[in-house]
Amino acid sequence: MTDDLYILYRGPLASCNYDCPYCPFAKRVDPPDLLRADKADLLRFVDWVEQTTDRRLSVLFTPWGEGLTRSWYRDAIVRLSHLPHVARVAIQTNLAARTGWLADANPRVAALWTTYHPGQVTPERFLERCRSLDELGVRYSVGVVGLPEHHAAAVALRAALPPSVYLWVNAAEGHIYTADEERLWTALDPRFGDSVRPHLSLGRDCHAGETAISVLGDGTVRRCHFIQTPIGNLYDGSWRAGLRPRACGNAICDCHIGYVHLKPLKLRDVYAEGLLERIPALWPVA
Secondary structure, eight states: OEEEEEEEEEOSOOOOSOOOTTOTTTTOOOOHHHHHHHHHHHHHHHHHHHHOOSEEEEEEEOOSSOOTTSHHHHHHHHHHHTOTTEEEEEEEEOSOSOOGGGGGSOTTTEEEEEEOOBTTBOHHHHHHHHHHHHHHTOEEEEEEEEOGGGHHHHHHHHHHSOTTSOEEEEEOTTOOOOHHHHHHHHHHOTTHHHHHSOEEOTTOEESBTTTEEEEETTOEEEEETTEEEEEEETTTSTHHHHOOOEEOOSSEEOSHHHHTTBGGGTHHHHHGGGTTTTOOTTOSOO
16 A cells, blocks of 8 residues: 545535525525535545555545535445545534434544534534534544634633543634734634634645645546646546645645645644544643
């Protein structure tokens, strides 16, 4: 088996059951034809992962919308979690869907990157879902968007979660943080500084396109979600020739799923096996 490969998969699904004011996909409803296409694309991708056994794969589903309300994402996670060459399978989710299906998954491989959205779900309901994950032995992180109006809810959430659960904070797009605000959010998430300012990335070496790729539903392979130029296709094998060390061509990188792969930041060392579900290796901090 050759080197590890991290895959960020995003199909055409863009519907969500929440209506967060900071999200362009709030309460979007996908038409039946798009849902059928998304399911077919995902099944094809899972088949490809199953058959690609020459390297250790780690898969993060990053749908524009909410994937776990769709049975095919739940089934895909369960199926991939039992493949011996899959090191991790995770998904970004608002945790609105029931979690009992994870009892069929391998808890050493399946994981969740969850986000708490105040105003969209009660804290009691969200924490109930978290407790069910604890009972199932499934690894998960919990995050919030660092808007000023979310701070009190985030503090309460941190107090209610087990200390073993990592709570991350994403800097809110367009919000300029004062030193006091940054200090308050950093008290909740020691890694908040990674998110609060965009990272200069132009010309800096990146794992994206070398040991990490972005895959679209039709199999188009890109270096990452934020560089549109294709480097091959998953299903004709051309992606293999496209893998090589590269420097970033964008001026800045301000999204965690992008800058976590920037080599000078050494964040792969910080997260290690928790890279896809966003859990630092040394958490909880002693």
